[in-house]
Amino acid sequence: MSITEHTAEAAAIAGPDRTRSGRRKQRRRALAGFLFVSPAVLLVVVFFLIPLCSAAWMSLHRWPLMGEARFIGFDNYVRMWGDTRFWDAMQFTIYYTIVVTIAIFAVAFPLALFVQQPNRANSFYRTAIFLPVVVGFGSAALLWVWLMNVDTGLFSPAAVALGITEEPVNLLASFNGVFWSVIIMVVWKTAGLTMVILMTGLQGVPGDILEAARIDGASPAQRFRRITLPLMRRTIALALTLSVAGSMLAFDQFYLISSGGPRNSTLTAVYWIFTQSFVSFRLGYGSALSIVLLIILVIISTIQLRLLRDPRDTK
Structure with missing residues (x-):
């Protein structure tokens, strides 16, 4: 038998063994990958999928806090269309989301441009600006309630x-006072996080491209508009989605600062859901409103991501 025939015979014998070995390695890699992601999958299932399915099931029932639940189909959703208070709350929530998102970006973007260069002074500024982010919304709202108190706070005496x-002003007595006070508080509380996200995007813009544009005669405004912003599409989309989602779910600040007043003018969608579920004890109806709010939020987030989609993602 020639050397070629011996080689071919050995390869034919070893071929199936190599195939089985390769398949075992692939299975081990797949098992290792599953073990790595299993904690995250478990958290998503326990804290998102199961509650979501439970809420969807509850929305099909008349579900009192005490007593037996009764299946009523889609009656809760039909009733929702005539709930003017919910749609007024949704309208206010969207208005608040637009205003506070614009305000956050108007503050966070200049701050990100200011602190993007790595040096000791900017490290201090970043820390100082980011500190309010670690304060809980409840604590920040209570602090703001004290600051706005007409008798014992700081804002009214400082204005006088x-x-x-000419005289102390009760900021909590009017819609504009409450609304703009909450806007300022939320910007103070959350602009630091948006600044860090945008700063990360700014630092990811290649310096050689900006330098080449500068040499070609592009002004700073042109470099920012034609190079920096397009290259930050993904970063801006992330920051915008987080800001809009958080604003659409606003509850703590209005619950603690204004309790939805004056005259329910600052009632948000989540606040109304809370009222229906845990004040009026209509848990089924509150679940239906929650499902609708989730659908609206998913639609808004999808539109945002499509509008800000990076052209490189479609290639």
């Missing part, structure tokens, strides 16, 4: 001392 007003 500076000559802005």
Whole structure:
């Protein structure tokens, strides 16, 4: 038998063994990958999928806090269409989301441009600006309630001392006072996180491209508009989605600062869901409103991501 025939015979014998060995390695890799992601999958199932399915099931029932639940089909969803208070709350929530998102980006983007260069001074500024993010929304809202108190707070006496007003002003007595106070509080609380996200995107823009554009005569505004912003599409989409989702789910600040007042003018969608579920004890109806709010939020987030989609993602 020639050397060629011996080689072919050995390869024919070893071929199936190599195939089986390769398949075992692939199975081990797949098992290892599953073990790595299994904690995250378990958390998603326990804290998202199961509650979501439970809420969807509850929305099909008249579900009192005490007593037996009764299946009523889609009656809760039919009733929702005539709930003017819910749609007013949704309208206010969307208005609040638009205003606070614009305000957050108007503050966070200049701050990100200011602190993007790595040096000791900027490290201090980043820390100082980011500190309010670690404060809980409940604590921040309670702090703001004290600051806005007409008798014991700081804002009203400061306005009188500076000559802005002639007498103490109760900021919690009017819609504009409550609304803009909450906007300022939320911007103070969350702009640091958006700044860090945008700063990361700014630092990812290649410096050689900006330098080449500068040499070609592009002004700073042109470089920012034509190079920096397009290359930050993904970063901006992430920051915008987080801001919009958080604003659409606003509850703590309005619950603690204004309790939905004055005259329910600052009632948010989540606040109304909370009222129906845990004040009026209509858990089934509150679940139906939650499902609708989730669908609206998914639609808004999908539109955002499509509008800000990076052209490179479609290739």
